[in-house]
Amino acid sequence: MSISNEAVEALILKGIEDASVTVTGDGYKYETTVISNAFANLSKVKRHQLVYSSVNEAITSGELHALTITALTPEEAA
Numbered sequence: 118m119s120i121s122n123e124a125v126e127a128l129i130l131k132g133i134e135d136a137s138v139t140v141t142g143d144g145y146k147y148e149t150t151v152i153s154n155a156f157a158n159l160s161k162v163k164r165h166q167l168v169y170s171s172v173n174e175a176i177t178s179g180e181l182h183a184l185t186i187t188a189l190t191p192e193e194a195a
Contacts, residue, residue: 119144120180125172132171150187152194164188 122140125147129138136153149168156164168186175181 119182120175122147125149125175125181125184128175129168129171133167146183146185147181148185148187150189152189152191154190156188156190161188 122142125142126138126140126149129140129149129151130136133151133153133155135155136151138149138151140147140149142148151168155167159167165186165188168188169176169184172181172184176184
């Protein structure tokens, strides 16, 4: 059982509405880059926690097995 790249993206966007999200994956391992003003003044750990909270249901259900996160502010991404 796995989840599509588009479904992972939709979950992240639901949790971080102003984000720009890209997701790549093979049905088991996924990588995402999330760019959002919500990350301003947050540590790397807090940024990752914010993204994980968006996809937690998919992780606990087993649909999402591994997610590598790059979380940046728009300024950092520029």
